[in-house]
Amino acid sequence: MNNSDYNLxxxxxxxxxxxxxxxxxxxxxxxQFHLGFLPTEQAHPYTLDLSDVIQSDTRxxxxxxxxxxRDIPSVARRVFLSGSxxxxxxxxxxxxxxNRRVCFTGCxxxxxxSMILEEMWRQFWEDRAGVSPGDTVRLKDADGNLKDENLxxxxxxxxxxxxGDRALIRxxxxxxxxxxxxARQVEELDLQQGDLLVAITEGGETSSVLGTLREAQRRGCKxxxxxxxxxxxxxxxxxxxxxxxxxxxxxxxxxxxxxMALTGSTRMQATTMEMLVIGTAMEIGLxxxxxxxxxxxxxxxxxxxxxxxxxxLIKDLCGPESLLxxxxxxxxxMCLYKADGRITYLAEEYLLDIFSDTTExxxxxxxxxxxxxxxxxxxxxxxxxxxxxxxxxxAWIHMLRRLPRGLNWTRQDYIRMGAPEYAGEVVPxxxxxxxxxxxxxxxxxxxRTDCAESLFxxxxxxxxxxxxxxxxxxxxxxxxxxTAGSVQADYExxxxxxxxxxxxxxxxxxxxxxxxxxxGSMAMMGRVKQNWMIQVDTTNKKLVDRGCRIISQIxxxxxxxxxxxxxxxxxxxxxxxxxxGQTILSPVVAALQRRGxx
Numbered sequence: 001m002n003n004s005d006y007n008l009x010x011x012x013x014x015x016x017x018x019x020x021x022x023x024x025x026x027x028x029x030x031x032q033f034h035l036g037f038l039p040t041e042q043a044h045p046y047t048l049d050l051s052d053v054i055q056s057d058t059r060x061x062x063x064x065x066x067x068x069x070r071d072i073p074s075v076a077r078r079v080f081l082s083g084s085x086x087x088x089x090x091x092x093x094x095x096x097x098x099n100r101r102v103c104f105t106g107c108x109x110x111x112x113x114s115m116i117l118e119e120m121w122r123q124f125w126e127d128r129a130g131v132s133p134g135d136t137v138r139l140k141d142a143d144g145n146l147k148d149e150n151l152x153x154x155x156x157x158x159x160x161x162x163x164g165d166r167a168l169i170r171x172x173x174x175x176x177x178x179x180x181x182x183a184r185q186v187e188e189l190d191l192q193q194g195d196l197l198v199a200i201t202e203g204g205e206t207s208s209v210l211g212t213l214r215e216a217q218r219r220g221c222k223x224x225x226x227x228x229x230x231x232x233x234x235x236x237x238x239x240x241x242x243x244x245x246x247x248x249x250x251x252x253x254x255x256x257x258x259x260m261a262l263t264g265s266t267r268m269q270a271t272t273m274e275m276l277v278i279g280t281a282m283e284i285g286l287x288x289x290x291x292x293x294x295x296x297x298x299x300x301x302x303x304x305x306x307x308x309x310x311x312x313l314i315k316d317l318c319g320p321e322s323l324l325x326x327x328x329x330x331x332x333x334m335c336l337y338k339a340d341g342r343i344t345y346l347a348e349e350y351l352l353d354i355f356s357d358t359t360e361x362x363x364x365x366x367x368x369x370x371x372x373x374x375x376x377x378x379x380x381x382x383x384x385x386x387x388x389x390x391x392x393x394x395a396w397i398h399m400l401r402r403l404p405r406g407l408n409w410t411r412q413d414y415i416r417m418g419a420p421e422y423a424g425e426v427v428p429x430x431x432x433x434x435x436x437x438x439x440x441x442x443x444x445x446x447x448r449t450d451c452a453e454s455l456f457x458x459x460x461x462x463x464x465x466x467x468x469x470x471x472x473x474x475x476x477x478x479x480x481x482x483t484a485g486s487v488q489a490d491y492e493x494x495x496x497x498x499x500x501x502x503x504x505x506x507x508x509x510x511x512x513x514x515x516x517x518x519x520g521s522m523a524m525m526g527r528v529k530q531n532w533m534i535q536v537d538t539t540n541k542k543l544v545d546r547g548c549r550i551i552s553q554i555x556x557x558x559x560x561x562x563x564x565x566x567x568x569x570x571x572x573x574x575x576x577x578x579x580x581g582q583t584i585l586s587p588v589v590a591a592l593q594r595r596g597x598x
Contacts (some may be wrong), residue, residue, distance in 0.1 A: 006576030007590050010568050015575065019568035025385035026544060027563060032205075032238055033541035036559075038229045040203050040266050044068055044259035044554070047531040049365045058327040062520050065268070068261040069314050071514065072273050073307040075257045075283050079277055080303035084224075084253050088278070091196050091222050092285025096153055101195035103186075103221075104278075105212040108363075109175045109212050109267035110200040112168055112273055112356035115400070117198075117206045118159035119352055120279065120502040122401040124286055125154035127501075134397035154401070160185045162208040164407040165400075166430045168352075169359055169438050170369045175208060175537040179240075180417035181458045182211025185407075186219070193220030198275050200226050202266035203542075204234045205241050213244055226253040226271040226278065253277065261519075263532050264546050267360050267427035268515050275511065279504040280306045286501065309498050313505065316495045317512060326513060329475065329491045330520040332455070337382055338526060341453030344445075345385040346472070350461050350510045351399045351440070354385045355513035363543075366535040366586045372437035373445065380447045380585070383518075385440065388458070399440070406431035416453055457490075461506050462497060465489060477509055529554060529597075535586045538566065547588045555595045565591040 011013060027034075035041050047064055054061025079085050095102045102121055104114035104528040126136060129150035136154045139146060146152050162181060163172030175181050191197065197216040201209040204227030216223050225244055227234070231254045234241035245252055255273045260266060280303050287302075288294040316322060336343055345354050361383060362369040368379035387395035396404050407430040414422040422428060439445055448454060456471055462478040464564030465487050473490040478497045480489075493513055522528060527535040532554065538547045544566065552562035576583060592598045 004571045005581060006569075006585065007594055009572035009575045009596060010590075012572075012575075015318065015571045016568060019564050019571055020572075022567040023105070023560065023563035026541075026567070027560060030142075030541050030545075031059060032240065035203065035542060035545055037204065037233060037237060037516070038203055039233075039256065039259050040228055040270055041264050041546065041549070042259045043144070043263045043531055044261055047261050050262070050531040051523055051526075051528045053270070054520055058331055058379055058520065058524065059323045061523060062323055062326055062330065062516055063318050065261040065516050065519060066314060066317050066512070068258075068269055069272060070311070071257050072269065072276065072314075073311045075255065075273065076276055076310065077304060080280070080300055080307060082253070084251050085277070085281060085303070086298040087251050088198070088253065088281040088301075089284040089288070090225070091584045092282050092287040093294070095156065095196045095222075096286060096289040098194065099153065101191055102157050103189065103191060103195065103197045104200065104217075105182065105186075105197060105209055106160075106200040107162035107182075107208050108167075108171070108204045109271050109356070109360055110202055110206075110209070110274065111159075112352075112359070113271050114159040114200060115165070115168060116275070116352055116356065116507060117282070118157045118186070119399075119401055120507065121157035121282065121286075122154045124282075124502050125150045125475060127319075128399060129154070133399075134394075134401050137397050137402055147241045151554050158189055160189065160204075161210055164430045165404045166406060166435050168355060169435075169440075171363045172428065172430065176417055177208070177540055178417065179207045179211030179214065180419070182208040182213075183215035184409075184413070184417060186215040191216055191219055191221050195219075195221045196224075197221045198224045198226065198278060200278070202228045202270035202274070204229045204231075204245075205238050207240060207459040208245055210240055213250065217247065217249055223249060224251045224253065226255055226274055228255050228257060228266065228273060230254065230256050232587050234359065237306050249260055256366055261531070263550075265364060265519070265533060267357075267364065268519070272508065272515075274510060275508060276306065276310055276504075279500075279502060282372055283500060283502050283504060291521060299418075306504075309505065310508070313495065313497075313508060313512070317493070317509075317516075319494075322493045322495065325491045325493045326517050326520070328470060329457075330517045330524065331519040333383075333517070336453055336455055337521070339453045340451060341455065342380060342448055342451050343383045343455045343457060344448045345383070345457050345459055347459040347461075348387055348398070350391045350459070350506065351385060351395075351509040353507055354459065354514060355440075356397075357511070357518055358383045358385050361522070363531055363537060363539065365527045366584060368584065370438060371447075372515050373433075373439040374437060380451070384445075384448060386442065386445075387440060388442050392436065392439045392443060395441035396435070403463075404432050404435045406433070406435055409453075459510075460489075463512060477513060478506065529592075534588050534592065535583075536588055538570065538587055543550070550588050551591050552596075554592060554597055558597075562591075565594070569594075587596045
């Protein structure tokens with residue numbers, strides 16, 4: 001059986017009748033997940049021809065995506081002048097002064113952003129202590145206590161990723177649909193009255209993230225909610241959003257910037273905007289904490305300057321040298337994948353940011369996810385990332401600046417949280433032992449080279465390689481200063497990155513570059529049609545709705561008919577797999593094939 005064989009089952013009349021019933025039930029019962037009215041789920045008019053443009057001119061296609069980021073600075077300036085932003089800056093300052101916990105929460109791409117924001121908080125204080133990344137863990141005494149005041153403050157930072165830290169490296173399916181899961185993760189962190197929680201959801205409607213918010217409210221935390229759709233739309237259409245937005249003890253930051261460059265791919269402009277705004281507020285709050293008598297008013301000029309610096313960053317990325325470096329890199333990745341090859345990124349710094357992009361490629365473009373080191377049966381991921389300087393246990397600490405946090409939930413836990421589907425004989429394995437099965441350190445991994453072609457790409461940010469190791473290529477991002485003995489980089493993305501105590505501009509640059517290149521290589525491979533990511537796996541209700549809209553838009557049929565087509569694909573795939581078939585074909589693409597669009 002080949003990858004398209006499951007469409008053979010789509011002619012089965014029983015499956016067609018079942019598809020009609022399931023589609024009707026989804027349309028009737030899941031109205032809170034019909035999200036086509038949200039701007040973040042709509043096609044951006046500027047990139048409607050993305051798939052055609054990038055096929056003919058790589059640099060033009062990459063620039064087309066980056067041009068959408070030019071929408072961000074004007075919105076950021078409005079937010080930076082708002083009372084809600086000033087309140088967030090002061091909340092960061094107060095938490096640092098009073099030694100209160102600072103927690104960022106999110107799901108999927110915002111969950112990974114939450115982990116990056118926690119790392120930024122920890123990096124600030126570890127730098128002040130003059131220690132190495134992760135020494136907050138290593139310098140604790142036998143009772144788990146720290147003596148250095150800076151390290152005590154570093155350890156106040158925490159984050160909640162829906163599904164736990166394992167979701168950083170492999171998506172956890174369907175967890176975002178449960179508010180109870182988010183609430184339980186807040187409970188396990190034992191947040192207390194006076195602690196700070198910043199809930200981040202691109203669309204504004206993610207149930208698990210709203211669950212963290214409600215539990216934090218119940219515990220008396222200072223709570224902020226950030227999202228990228230108009231608050232008025234969310235309140236009008238979604239009850240779970242209305243109750244959160246209108247709550248008196250929730251401070252809302254509406255970061256609406258419009259549609260994404262790739263339809264529905266909120267890992268792009270939405271999370272970029274969130275990183276810029278929350279990172280700027282953290283920077284201002286931490287700087288105020290170090291000032292003996294800061295002014296009562298927030299200095300908005302610092303924030304407004306960051307909006308200008310972001311404009312300059314996009315200008316640099318769209319410059320001829322940067323576009324050339326990214327285009328050559330994207331083209332090499334495309335050729336590598338077409339030859340059944342694999343790429344492994346090597347980085348000691350910003351590995352967390354690289355993982356965020358690399359992990360997201362699996363659900364976004366339906367690629368094989370990362371597999372544990374002891375799994376020799378599952379397909380190997382096309383891309384992976386490793387720390388070449390540390391073994392895996394140390395690499396996790398170096399990357400996160402703390403130990404990984406897993407979930408140790410039992411069958412009874414899932415039943416109590418109203419999720420009996422996870423309470424079978426084998427519950428999801430999400431604990432720290434499961435996380436440690438993924439070797440992200442310098443250990444040899446033959447799966448990365450046991451293929452037709454392989455590439456190891458070492459990533460340097462604001463530094464230049466002094467040597468070249470056999471079998472490796474180099475990517476240099478940021479300020480490029482060659483010294484005596486420096487070698488020629490294979491790919492250069494020259495940027496003038498401003499200084500920041502939380503390395504905000506380095507984080508933004510790595511995010512923008514990896515998002516753009518990974519999306520570009522997938523678009524060149526035909527995994528994007530127009531500006532829709534057609535190779536999407538419908539693993540939760542939000543993605544079922546998106547899959548229906550993709551089919552409806554491209555085929556030109558009503559939503560109801562598209563919903564039947566999608567459910568027919570899902571049922572056909574289920575039967576195909578039950579008979580021993582293996583496939584990575586998206587149910588959306590299967591439907592498009594049946595309708596003659598592929």
